[in-house]
Amino acid sequence: MEKLQESMYKLIVETSTNLPKDVRRVIQRAKEKESAGTRSAMALHTITNNIKMADDNISPICQDTGMPTFKIKTPVGVNQLVIKEAIYAAIEQATKDGKLRPNSVDSLFGNNSGNNLGAGTPVVKFEQWEKDYIDARLILKGGGCENKNIQYSLPCELEGLGKAGRDLDGIRKCLMHAVYQAQGQGCSAGVIGVGIGGDRTSGYELAKEQLFRSLDDENQIPELRQLEEYVMENANKLGIGTMGFGGETTLLGCKIGVYNRLPASFYVSVAYNCWAYRRLGVTISPETGEIAQWLYQEGDDTLQPAAAEAAADVQEQREIVLQAPITEEQIRELRVGDVVTLNGMMYTGRDAIHKHLTDNDCPVDLNGQVIYHCGPVVMKDSEGKYHIKASGPTTSIREEPYQGDIMKKFGIRAVIGKGGMGEKTLAALQEHGGVYLNAIGGAAQYYAECIKEVVGVDFLEFGIPEAMWHLRIDGFKAVVTMDSHGNSLHADVDKTSLERLAQFKEPVFK
Numbered sequence: 065m066e067k068l069q070e071s072m073y074k075l076i077v078e079t080s081t082n083l084p085k086d087v088r089r090v091i092q093r094a095k096e097k098e099s100a101g102t103r104s105a106m107a108l109h110t111i112t113n114n115i116k117m118a119d120d121n122i123s124p125i126c127q128d129t130g131m132p133t134f135k136i137k138t139p140v141g142v143n144q145l146v147i148k149e150a151i152y153a154a155i156e157q158a159t160k161d162g163k164l165r166p167n168s169v170d171s172l173f174g175n176n177s178g179n180n181l182g183a184g185t186p187v188v189k190f191e192q193w194e195k196d197y198i199d200a201r202l203i204l205k206g207g208g209c210e211n212k213n214i215q216y217s218l219p220c221e222l223e224g225l226g227k228a229g230r231d232l233d234g235i236r237k238c239l240m241h242a243v244y245q246a247q248g249q250g251c252s253a254g255v256i257g258v259g260i261g262g263d264r265t266s267g268y269e270l271a272k273e274q275l276f277r278s279l280d281d282e283n284q285i286p287e288l289r290q291l292e293e294y295v296m297e298n299a300n301k302l303g304i305g306t307m308g309f310g311g312e313t314t315l316l317g318c319k320i321g322v323y324n325r326l327p328a329s330f331y332v333s334v335a336y337n338c339w340a341y342r343r344l345g346v347t348i349s350p351e352t353g354e355i356a357q358w359l360y361q362e363g364d365d366t367l368q369p370a371a372a373e374a375a376a377d378v379q380e381q382r383e384i385v386l387q388a389p390i391t392e393e394q395i396r397e398l399r400v401g402d403v404v405t406l407n408g409m410m411y412t413g414r415d416a417i418h419k420h421l422t423d424n425d426c427p428v429d430l431n432g433q434v435i436y437h438c439g440p441v442v443m444k445d446s447e448g449k450y451h452i453k454a455s456g457p458t459t460s461i462r463e464e465p466y467q468g469d470i471m472k473k474f475g476i477r478a479v480i481g482k483g484g485m486g487e488k489t490l491a492a493l494q495e496h497g498g499v500y501l502n503a504i505g506g507a508a509q510y511y512a513e514c515i516k517e518v519v520g521v522d523f524l525e526f527g528i529p530e531a532m533w534h535l536r537i538d539g540f541k542a543v544v545t546m547d548s549h550g551n552s553l554h555a556d557v558d559k560t561s562l563e564r565l566a567q568f569k570e571p572v573f574k
């Protein structure tokens with residue numbers, strides 16, 4: 065199997081950079097449903113461009129290349145240890161080449177292994193089968209959507225929906241709730257993989273297994289097919305839309321599997337995957353290790369970039385150009401819905417930085433500056449200069465305990481992220497004169513192109529994603545979704561989607 069490592073490398077690179085055709089088709093359908101001029105239409109346009117850019121640059125679609133999870137089926141007699149070694153070597157190489165972000169962090173001490181190898185990383189699962197070839201599949205599911213997974217234990221009481229019992233209708237309610245609770249934070253529109261039954265562990269495994277199904281397939285169990293169709297139709301009536309901006313498409317796919325359960329337990333486990341639904345597969349010759357066939361790539365790539373339509377999209381919104389340092393007066397001018405184009409400098413800061421800045425000083429003067437919730441993919445060239453390879457926003461809500469205090473302490477005027485923030489931050493924006501800007505989650509190539517130079521870096525000891533990168537930017541666009549006047553698009557969408565969720569309270573499956 066001398067070609068095996070090369071084949072695994074190709075699988076990793078393709079999965080990270082080339083969105084499967086079945087996913088492209090559902091994104092195109094979502095675009096067709098969205099009315100021109102809406103924020104969701106604009107976001108979908110950016111997503112489309114980003115997908116094309118990732119193809120052209122052979123660079124990660126999203127900077128969070130997730131937990132690499134391999135599912136391998138081997139003929140009897142194939143040495144699985146050899147396959148594991150080839151995967152580890154390929155992972156290390158792909159990380160070095162900037163196709164994967166170093167994502168394996170020591171949970172106790174916080175250090176990043178730097179090569180995506182470590183305890184429990186990557187996940188590799190083997191199964192034997194009777195066929196005479198190897199089937200290797202990979203999913204790169206990022207941390208933001210992973211945080212939106214949810215497991216229900218029936219019977220239970222659900223916000224907006226009331227009691228969910230141990231039957232098909234109870235499961236229906238869980239699935240509607242699972243989509244609602246994700247809001248835009250897992251980079252909607254998403255795909256849900258659902259596991260009914262099992263125990264807590266096998267239920268989640270089954271849910272994730274569903275994410276390896278093709279979006280075009282049909283469930284073989286009539287009751288589950290009906291449930292999948294119901295959820296697809298009705299979850300899209302919740303109005304959460306792309307990135308939680310409000311809109312017609314909230315869910316791109318729903319795939320449900322079932323296991324037997326223990327008499328005392330009834331779990332419904334939901335694995336939420338963002339639109340950047342990166343999973344591919346190959347068949348491999350057990351003699352040479354060469355790829356024989358790519359999976360999930362049949363059919364047409366219907367995804368259409370639409371330049372003219374994009375120009376029309378932004379016409380209805382105010383467009384404001386800003387450059388840091390930004391004054392309080394400039395911030396107070398901004399309203400929810402405005403599109404802001406930023407030029408000049410911005411600084412990345414996410415979990416480790418926010419925690420650190422709470423109790424410590426900052427090495428740079430952040431007065432009037434812009435903080436970007438982002439953990440980029442970064443490469444160092446032979447002269448020691450850093451280059452940003454992928455740099456979309458991370459989920460901002462994780463910084464909710466710190467954000468307001470840090471803005472006030474350092475005089476920060478704007479925070480860019482995705483998925484919105486909560487009441488504490490909203491109050492701080494109002495009091496201090498700050499703004500929250502929502503960038504398009506997963507659009508890592510699109511934003512990397514706006515970054516013209518890495519001017520410096522601090523806290524590299526926190527690892528590449530967690531360091532504070534000093535970036536010179538040009539034409540970085542984001543939408544005001546929380547302003548300094550107490551308005552939050554996220555709070556509004558949450559409220560209306562909860563009201564809509566309550567419309568699905570009555571039993572459907574008797």
Ligand SMILES: O=C(O)C[C@H](O)C(=O)O
Nearest residue numbers: 128206207208439458459
């Ligand atoms: O870690 C990241 O870069 C982003 C993460 O996947 C998120 O969705 O918040």
Ligand code: SF4
Nearest residue numbers: 126206208251338506
């Ligand atoms: S940033 Fe968004 S698109 Fe990227 S992995 Fe996280 S949830 Fe997915």
